[in-house]
Amino acid sequence: MTNSENTILTVGSLAFDTVETPAGKADQVLGGSCNYFSIAASFFTPVQIVGVVGQDFPQNHLETLNSRGIDISGVEISAGKTFHWSGKYNQNLNEAQTLATDLNVLENFNPKLSPEHQKAPYVFLANIDPDLQLKVLEQNECSKLVACDSMNFWIEQKKEQLLTTLKKVDVLCINETEAYLLSGESNLSSAADKIFSLGPKTIILKRGEYGAALFTPTCTFAIPAYLTSKIVDPTGCGDSFAGALMGYIAKENLDRNTLTENPELWSKALKHAILNGCVMASFTIEDFSLNRIIKLDKTEFLERKSQFEKMISI
Amino acid sequence: MTNSENTILTVGSLAFDTVETPAGKADQVLGGSCNYFSIAASFFTPVQIVGVVGQDFPQNHLETLNSRGIDISGVEISAGKTFHWSGKYNQNLNEAQTLATDLNVLENFNPKLSPEHQKAPYVFLANIDPDLQLKVLEQNECSKLVACDSMNFWIEQKKEQLLTTLKKVDVLCINETEAYLLSGESNLSSAADKIFSLGPKTIILKRGEYGAALFTPTCTFAIPAYLTSKIVDPTGCGDSFAGALMGYIAKENLDRNTLTENPELWSKALKHAILNGCVMASFTIEDFSLNRIIKLDKTEFLERKSQFEKMISI
Numbered sequence: 001m002t003n004s005e006n007t008i009l010t011v012g013s014l015a016f017d018t019v020e021t022p023a024g025k026a027d028q029v030l031g032g033s034c035n036y037f038s039i040a041a042s043f044f045t046p047v048q049i050v051g052v053v054g055q056d057f058p059q060n061h062l063e064t065l066n067s068r069g070i071d072i073s074g075v076e077i078s079a080g081k082t083f084h085w086s087g088k089y090n091q092n093l094n095e096a097q098t099l100a101t102d103l104n105v106l107e108n109f110n111p112k113l114s115p116e117h118q119k120a121p122y123v124f125l126a127n128i129d130p131d132l133q134l135k136v137l138e139q140n141e142c143s144k145l146v147a148c149d150s151m152n153f154w155i156e157q158k159k160e161q162l163l164t165t166l167k168k169v170d171v172l173c174i175n176e177t178e179a180y181l182l183s184g185e186s187n188l189s190s191a192a193d194k195i196f197s198l199g200p201k202t203i204i205l206k207r208g209e210y211g212a213a214l215f216t217p218t219c220t221f222a223i224p225a226y227l228t229s230k231i232v233d234p235t236g237c238g239d240s241f242a243g244a245l246m247g248y249i250a251k252e253n254l255d256r257n258t259l260t261e262n263p264e265l266w267s268k269a270l271k272h273a274i275l276n277g278c279v280m281a282s283f284t285i286e287d288f289s290l291n292r293i294i295k296l297d298k299t300e301f302l303e304r305k306s307q308f309e310k311m312i313s314i
Numbered sequence: 315m316t317n318s319e320n321t322i323l324t325v326g327s328l329a330f331d332t333v334e335t336p337a338g339k340a341d342q343v344l345g346g347s348c349n350y351f352s353i354a355a356s357f358f359t360p361v362q363i364v365g366v367v368g369q370d371f372p373q374n375h376l377e378t379l380n381s382r383g384i385d386i387s388g389v390e391i392s393a394g395k396t397f398h399w400s401g402k403y404n405q406n407l408n409e410a411q412t413l414a415t416d417l418n419v420l421e422n423f424n425p426k427l428s429p430e431h432q433k434a435p436y437v438f439l440a441n442i443d444p445d446l447q448l449k450v451l452e453q454n455e456c457s458k459l460v461a462c463d464s465m466n467f468w469i470e471q472k473k474e475q476l477l478t479t480l481k482k483v484d485v486l487c488i489n490e491t492e493a494y495l496l497s498g499e500s501n502l503s504s505a506a507d508k509i510f511s512l513g514p515k516t517i518i519l520k521r522g523e524y525g526a527a528l529f530t531p532t533c534t535f536a537i538p539a540y541l542t543s544k545i546v547d548p549t550g551c552g553d554s555f556a557g558a559l560m561g562y563i564a565k566e567n568l569d570r571n572t573l574t575e576n577p578e579l580w581s582k583a584l585k586h587a588i589l590n591g592c593v594m595a596s597f598t599i600e601d602f603s604l605n606r607i608i609k610l611d612k613t614e615f616l617e618r619k620s621q622f623e624k625m626i627s628i
Contacts, residue, residue, distance in 0.1 A: 189542065222625060224527070
């Protein structure tokens, strides 16, 4: 598969999840940041996955990804078991309590990019060990845009490596609690100022059921989440938010120079990207695993997007 | 003082507060729902207060209220001490931990409305014992609009009286956690549906640093809060939010019939009312007590309102 000018290369986890929420429980279901991200992004643009699974990973799921135009040639099938995450959400759905993390084949993963993948114009480093993020980044000759997610665990355990990665990142997309932890600040504006100094000049802060905020050196923007009554499982909402967001940025063919050359256009595009991210997340939460977004069609998506725009306009 | 067609009558507390936040501590400073509400509302429309203070209450503060066109003839000065609330906020500024509540003169307060107050066209029942809210409501021949606030304590301790009050209330303005408690539901949409059945057909849910949501039978709307880096004390943010909101509704001369006769106009006006409420709250949080909003001028308010509109528009 050759690259288009809109192709996104993503590295992250492909996983089995065991999840408990107030709405029920799901055992050993498909998950992982890369899975959620790539399915969401595939609504907008071609996607290439770099990742690893064990021999227990269902072949038909890889075929499903492939049938959506997602390039899975970078998914290594390794001897052993697929990464497994187990977590629980209590009434506060904004924060998961991790019960178990079995790295399995992810433990010795050493990503090697194919010549095509080395030339992918957009890179999204999903939530994964910053060492792996960096390895992918170093092999890619991407010149357009790099975006990145992370989590509390890496901020606390691998801060130095994460800071090295961040120097090469244009767009950082993390939760607000992670932004507080990373910056040491206690309000969003100050946190954003601090993070600007670490590298990324565009910061998207995910706020769970409260939507998201955007900070660039010239723009501050906040948006609530879509208000829904169907809430089943928030797992993957942040990853699918990022998928639709990044998918939109790539489809619009934006690059890092837009920020400095046309900040007005950049912030307008980012706002639309975030809007798409919120809509995608509002579907993800309606069912366990990838169940809802895998059967989502473009018409439903656009209908809700239009509802959402009405919900937030004055 | 005679009523204009835009006058709001409000009943609530006038208090001394002792507050501790991550930004510092304030001892025995002016507070109370009625104080915050009336100062905020006075930016928009004439206000009449019904309340009680002790002999320790500073005369010059009553004069300050008076100088802003707030009718204090319904403020009873009673033998004894003014109501005192003491509370503490930890990192989560959305929820105060109450350390002490000394009712003092509020304990035996029995509001009696003057003939003018009985004819006030708008009534706002600030957060106070639902028995007192009901007493005021029964004496007022208001025909235009009644709005109401409450809190967890009354929902738990005086639910029956609160439900009696709610039957006569057009606009309920409470925190989202209070809405969950009142409705027994666990998402905002279902909570709103349940509360519709209790009386109020317009529900405004305050979400602290995350803004607010509006529910009417024909409209769902959500707005984030103004993102600020100056955060000192959230006490009174909800009350001043309600003051600006209600002030705008009264200034626009809306009444309960607008909801059924012109739901489009009603929801548009309510959105603007909420916008004003968010801006007012963003000033309140910048200092302890009433300090910031008492020195706020209309120009500053309008400047931030315009900034805020930019911050939330796509």
